[in-house]
Amino acid sequence: MGVSAKSFNLGQGMEVSQGITPPLQGNLAEVHEGDAFDLMGKLPAESVDLIITSPPYWGLRTYGLDHNEEILREWEAEGGSKEVAPPYDWYRLHGGCLGLEPLPEWYVSNLVEILQRGASALKPGGSMWINIGDTYFARWSSIRFDGRQGLGDNPRMRRKTPMGGFRQEKQLLLIPARFAIAMQDLRWILRNDVIWEKRNVPPRPEKDRLRLAHEHFFHFVKRPKEGRAKYYYDMSAVEDGARDVVRVNAAPGSDGHSATFPVGLIEPRIVSSCPPGGLVLDPFCGTGRSLAVAVKNGRRGLGFEITSNFSASARANVTNRQFATASEDEVDLPKQDKGDPQSHLF
Numbered sequence: 001m002g003v004s005a006k007s008f009n010l011g012q013g014m015e016v017s018q019g020i021t022p023p024l025q026g027n028l029a030e031v032h033e034g035d036a037f038d039l040m041g042k043l044p045a046e047s048v049d050l051i052i053t054s055p056p057y058w059g060l061r062t063y064g065l066d067h068n069e070e071i072l073r074e075w076e077a078e079g080g081s082k083e084v085a086p087p088y089d090w091y092r093l094h095g096g097c098l099g100l101e102p103l104p105e106w107y108v109s110n111l112v113e114i115l116q117r118g119a120s121a122l123k124p125g126g127s128m129w130i131n132i133g134d135t136y137f138a139r140w141s142s143i144r145f146d147g148r149q150g151l152g153d154n155p156r157m158r159r160k161t162p163m164g165g166f167r168q169e170k171q172l173l174l175i176p177a178r179f180a181i182a183m184q185d186l187r188w189i190l191r192n193d194v195i196w197e198k199r200n201v202p203p204r205p206e207k208d209r210l211r212l213a214h215e216h217f218f219h220f221v222k223r224p225k226e227g228r229a230k231y232y233y234d235m236s237a238v239e240d241g242a243r244d245v246v247r248v249n250a251a252p253g254s255d256g257h258s259a260t261f262p263v264g265l266i267e268p269r270i271v272s273s274c275p276p277g278g279l280v281l282d283p284f285c286g287t288g289r290s291l292a293v294a295v296k297n298g299r300r301g302l303g304f305e306i307t308s309n310f311s312a313s314a315r316a317n318v319t320n321r322q323f324a325t326a327s328e329d330e331v332d333l334p335k336q337d338k339g340d341p342q343s344h345l346f
Contacts (some may be wrong), residue, residue, distance in 0.1 A: 013342030022047055022279050022302050029291045029301030029318040033311040036283035037088055039304045044119035048302070049232065051118055052290050054131040054261060057101030058107040058175055059161070060143055064307060068095025069159060072102040082162060083096070085109035100143070102161065104135070104173050118283065122221060123140045125231040127273040129208045131196070132179055133215040136179055137171045139163050177215040178314070183220055189229045192219040192244055196265055200249040217246075217269070237272040251289075261289040263325060267297070274299050288314030292324035 020042045023030050032039055068074070072093050075086050084090075085106040098114070103109040115128070122128065123292055141161055149242045166173065180190055194217040201213040239246055251262040270293055274280050280294035285303030287310055294301040303313035303318075317323045 002095075014137065018042070019044065020302075022198065023300045025300070029216040030287075030304065031285065031288065031291070031303045031305060031311050031314045031318065033305060033308060035063065035092065035306055036304045037092070037117055040114065040117035040121065040283055043118065043122050043281075046123045047279060048118070048121045048281045049126050049299075050125055050129070050270065050274035050280045051122060052266060052273075052280060053282045054283045054286075055095075055114075055284045057133050057135060058099055058101065058104050058173075059135050059143060060099070063328065064309075065097045066099075067097045067100040069102075071096050073309060074164070087092060088113045098148060100144075104137075104167070104175055104178070108175065108178050108182050111179060112186065114283070115183070116186055116224065119222070120283070121281070122222060124224070127142055127191075127233075128220040129217060129266075129269045130179075130220070131217045132176045134175050136160070137163075137167050137169065137173055137337070139169060153206050163266070164183060172212075176218070178215075180218050185219075187223040188220040189223050190218060190220055191229075193217075193280075194219065195245045197245060197247045198250045199247055217265070217333050219269075221275070232275050232278075234272045238268045259317075260287060260294075263289070263293055266290055267291055267293050270294050270299065271297050285314050286310050287319040289323065291318045296324040 018033065020039065022044070025092075026317075030110075038222075071091070072082060074094055080086055082103055083105075085101075088110045091106070091110060099107065101110060102234070115130070118128075125274075139161055140158055143159060161167065163169070165177055180193065184190055196215045197216050198213050198215070201211055204211055221229045223229060235242060246265065248262045248264040251260045266289070270280055270290070274294070276298050277300070279300045279302060280290065281302045281304075282288075282290040283304045285291055285305050288301075288303055290302035291303045291314065301318055303314055305314055
């Protein structure tokens with residue numbers, strides 16, 4: 001096994017000056033530092049077998065990135081309206097970060113635009129697996145600098161989010177469904193909505209709703225010019241029972257990143273949806289769990305990560321077999337911070 005790492009230090013609005021050549025040999029991985037929007041556009045056509053990722057969720061944490069909290073006012077000052085999201089390139093040039101949009105509609109628009117940049121790089125028989133969770137709305141929301149929403153005593157910030165339409169206090173926003181429909185509108189074929197049941201979700205203080213103990217894992221394939229979609233899929237590699245509900249404990253964070261893929265969740269997706277020796281791309285790779293699992297299983301890995309500390313960790317982790325085989329069976333997440341005065345909002 002080996003790792004090849006190329007670093008692209010991108011400023012906002014800067015394009016990568018050269019194309020990306022994916023690793024050509026099996027059991028190799030590369031991690032590129034930069035915005036996935038730029039890097040996806042530099043991939044060779046039909047070079048990727050599987051895109052698998054868990055992008056930043058809306059309104060939960062900052063991951064240490066700075067965000068312009070005046071961006072909605074700036075958009076409106078230029079003649080825009082909050083009902084129509086700006087292009088992602090405008091958004092980031094004005095200090096916006098994915099996941100910290102002033103409105104959830106903007107988040108869905110940005111995420112779809114970024115992923116669409118990788119459509120031409122995905123092979124006709126390739127797959128895209130996107131893990132995404134939901135968020136409850138609060139006019140005055142609580143966003144963690146790190147850590148899981150509402151857990152522990154991690155520092156946080158408050159911000160006011162415009163109400164209106166489906167954006168109402170205590171409302172479950174159905175962001176995964178809105179994202180999936182937006183992808184369908186761009187001709188993607190949704191093959192499965194896998195429900196990830198997290199067995200180790202900690203107690204929460206709310207007394208008027210059940211705990212949110214699941215996330216969605218969407219399987220998309222490309223819509224062909226004619227006929228039905230055909231793509232690589234090894235049914236023998238999926239979980240016993242081949243059901244669309246999987247029970248996997250949430251994994252602890254790694255290298256300062258609080259939202260790490262559990263091996264048990266992604267390994268069946270990688271082995272079933274990418275042929276041996278194929279290329280696995282994670283455009284929001286974090287500390288590199290998906291790449292490490294791909295390498296362990298004889299696939300090639302390619303990761304994009306916008307933050308320097310996480311991209312460095314990913315480079316170190318991709319050939320770490322223990323990192324790719326970690327067991328989450330006995331993992332306990334941090335206990336709920338009972339002193340959080342905002343917890344009742346959700």
